[in-house]
Each structure stands twice: as structure tokens, then as C-alpha cells.
Amino acid sequence: MIHGFAANVVRPLSLKWDREHKIDDEFLANFVAMASSMGGPAASWGVQGLGASAAAADQKSVTGEMKKSTAMITTVLSAEELSWGDAALLLSLPGPGLGGPPIKATGTAEQMERFFSVFKDMSKGLKWGAYALTEPGAGSDVAGIRTSCRKDGKHWVLNGRKCFITNGARASWNVVFATIDPALGRAGQRAFVVDKGTPGFSVGKIEEKMGLRASETAELVFDDVRVPEENLVGGEEKYTSKEGFMTAMKTFDNTRPIVASMAIGIGRAAFEYARDFVKTNYALSRHTPRYAAVAERLARVGRQLEAARLTTWHAAWLADNEQPNAKEASMSKAMGGQAAIRACIEAIEICGVEGTIQRDHQMLEKWFRDIKVYDIFEGTGQIQRIVISKRLFADLKSF
Numbered sequence: 001m002i003h004g005f006a007a008n009v010v011r012p013l014s015l016k017w018d019r020e021h022k023i024d025d026e027f028l029a030n031f032v033a034m035a036s037s038m039g040g041p042a043a044s045w046g047v048q049g050l051g052a053s054a055a056a057a058d059q060k061s062v063t064g065e066m067k068k069s070t071a072m073i074t075t076v077l078s079a080e081e082l083s084w085g086d087a088a089l090l091l092s093l094p095g096p097g098l099g100g101p102p103i104k105a106t107g108t109a110e111q112m113e114r115f116f117s118v119f120k121d122m123s124k125g126l127k128w129g130a131y132a133l134t135e136p137g138a139g140s141d142v143a144g145i146r147t148s149c150r151k152d153g154k155h156w157v158l159n160g161r162k163c164f165i166t167n168g169a170r171a172s173w174n175v176v177f178a179t180i181d182p183a184l185g186r187a188g189q190r191a192f193v194v195d196k197g198t199p200g201f202s203v204g205k206i207e208e209k210m211g212l213r214a215s216e217t218a219e220l221v222f223d224d225v226r227v228p229e230e231n232l233v234g235g236e237e238k239y240t241s242k243e244g245f246m247t248a249m250k251t252f253d254n255t256r257p258i259v260a261s262m263a264i265g266i267g268r269a270a271f272e273y274a275r276d277f278v279k280t281n282y283a284l285s286r287h288t289p290r291y292a293a294v295a296e297r298l299a300r301v302g303r304q305l306e307a308a309r310l311t312t313w314h315a316a317w318l319a320d321n322e323q324p325n326a327k328e329a330s331m332s333k334a335m336g337g338q339a340a341i342r343a344c345i346e347a348i349e350i351c352g353v354e355g356t357i358q359r360d361h362q363m364l365e366k367w368f369r370d371i372k373v374y375d376i377f378e379g380t381g382q383i384q385r386i387v388i389s390k391r392l393f394a395d396l397k398s399f
């Protein structure tokens, strides 16, 4: 069903959104209404909400009741299909977005109710949440953030700057990471929910990106922003308890398989386009060495995408079955990004100059622009490979 929606509704609008650098609110509102009618939880609108909705619809049709254990696999399936249509749509979906997982993993019951209730009724206006960790000079090096926080009475005072924050400008609230002392590394970090409109909080520039242009990527500025202490995610004791805030944060390894699936969706779109192009345009040269060479290149792309997809589904299956999946989640992200980038490069090369030209019926040049960031955000490919090797040699203290 989601594939049909992606093919018939999303694809025809994809280039328009890319050119206009936005997706119309009306489209997003209709999308929310559609997902809502499928019965997913309002607290997780966005692609996870869509996955939960699809899982709910599926489970209800089979058993008459909702089971939890297919939410992640359904989410990654949905993410691949929608991204096959247009990847920026997923990043633009209303809902808490990446701001949801830290609150779900570590927030108090009162905070979950307060922050997620914002998304319960979007009939009077769309709402987004966002996750603000990256800073100039602190992307992969998350321990190196410099945005500061200090306690002052019943408030925390935040100062600093965040960059590349998806939906950060339009978000009703941002989960903002700051530090009481940079020398403490991750142990010194605190997460706050900063409401839009809080004095001292402003939006800097909205980035002009190479790809995913319809998705908003913003710079955020914090100048003596006073945040009420009730907005410290998890409350004070979370940061001193043994279990700790950062331990709980590890529970959201699950965003990596979703991002991997998005990449695979784009890569598959490019792969299918090139395959069909070859079928049509190479009809007279089927028995020539050139055809065999091109077919072999496509075969390699196809198997790399398939291997990445199965690894991603495995990571999702582990999550649904409440088994550790950090290594597999990183593997899926490392493989998905690389396989899809390769697919887009090969597809353009196979189609020749036609692949580089923007036409309404072909989007290879757009997919080529969109795909690169999938090996950068949500942990770069290099960082995923470090995570994987650390897990492989976890028993060696010196590694």
C-alpha cells in the first residue's frame, strides 16, 4: 500500500518539492490524516509513527489486536518504500522526529505526557519536534559539544549554537544537548526540551543543501536561554543514577536501520531506473560485450542493495524481539549508505549524460544529490565502522 502511495502520489511531486525547497503543509496535513486513520500512536508521528500505523493495521487485520513486535520491521519497510518515492518527505513528516527517542527512552511520565501531547491533534496546525546535538566543530565527536548549561534557581541557562538541525526552525520544541563542563565529556552532558519562542532562542540560517532540499535544516542560536528545570529530560536524578542518562540513550540504536532503509529506497529507485533504461535502450546490443558488462555492473549493485536490505531487516527484527542490535544497526547503516551511493553512481554512468539531466520523468540527478548525506548523518560511515569493530573486539580491553 505504501509503495502504491509512493509511486502514484509522492513520485510525481518529488521534483517540484526539490525545486521549491519545501513540501506543502496541505500535503503533509493530508498525510497525517491518512496515517492517523490507520490507527498508529500520535506520540510517534513521523516515519516511526507510520511504521507503527502500518503494523497496527496489519496486526488488527490478522489478529484483531495490536502486537508490539512488528513495529520496527514495519517502520523500515515503510521507510524504504516512501524514500523510493521521495526521501525528503520522511524527514519532513510532522511529529516529534528524532526528538522523540530521547524523551521516550529517558523522560519522566509527566514529560512524555506534556511533550507528546503537542502532537495529539494536528487538525489546527502541523507540529514538529527536533533533536539538536551537532555543533560547529562537534559532529561525530559528540563528546566535544560546547553549548553550555548552568543552573540558576529553578532554571537552567543555555548558551551556544547548533547546526544542521532537521526541522529545528519550525519545531514546537527542540531536544537540545548542552554541557555543564566540556572537560567531563559525555558525563557532563544534559538534554533539555527548549520550547519555540523561549526568549534568547533564535533561528540562524536555513541551509541551502545539495540534496534533500525539501527538508528543512536549520542553525539554532541560544543566548542566555532560560529553560525551566522541569524541562531537563529525565530530571536531575537521571544524570546521577547508576543507570544514567547516557545508558538509557543507547536504547535508540533503532534510528540507524531506519536511515539505512531510506538510503536503500533511494538506491533501489536509481537501480530500477537504470535497469529499465538498459532494457529499452540497449535492445539492439543484447549480444555484445558492452551489454554483458553493463548487466554485470547492475547485478553487483542489485546484490549489494539486497545484502544491505537483509542486514537492515535483521537489525530491525532484533529490535522488535528486544535483543541487542547495536552492531547490526551500525552494519546496516554502513552497508545501506555505501550500497545506495554506489547504486546512484552506477545508474548515472550506465545512462550516460541522460542521467545527469533533470527531466520530469527521471530523477537520477536528484537521487545522486540526495544520497550522499546518508553516509554522513546519523553517524558517518567511518564512525559506523568504528562502532562495528569495537563490538567485534569488545572483549579486548586494549582495543
Ligand SMILES: Cc1cc2nc3c(=O)[nH]c(=O)nc-3n(C[C@H](O)[C@H](O)[C@H](O)COP(=O)(O)OP(=O)(O)OC[C@H]3O[C@@H](n4cnc5c(N)ncnc54)[C@H](O)[C@@H]3O)c2cc1C
Binding pocket: 098, 130, 131, 132, 133, 134, 137, 138, 139, 140, 141, 163, 164, 165, 166, 167, 209, 212, 217, 373, 376, 377, 378, 379, 380, 381, 382, 383, 386
Ligand atoms: C541533512 C542533514 C540533517 C541533519 N540533521 C541533524 C539533526 O537533526 N540533529 C543533529 O544533531 N545533527 C544533524 N545533522 C548533523 C550530522 O549528524 C553531522 O553532520 C554528522 O554527525 C557528521 O558531523 P560533521 O558534519 O561535523 O562531520 P565530522 O564529524 O567533522 O566528520 C568529517 C569527516 O571525518 C570523519 N571522522 C570524524 N571522526 C572520525 C574518527 N574518529 N575516525 C575516523 N573518521 C572520523 C568522518 O567520518 C567524516 O568523514 C544533519 C546533517 C545533515 C547534512
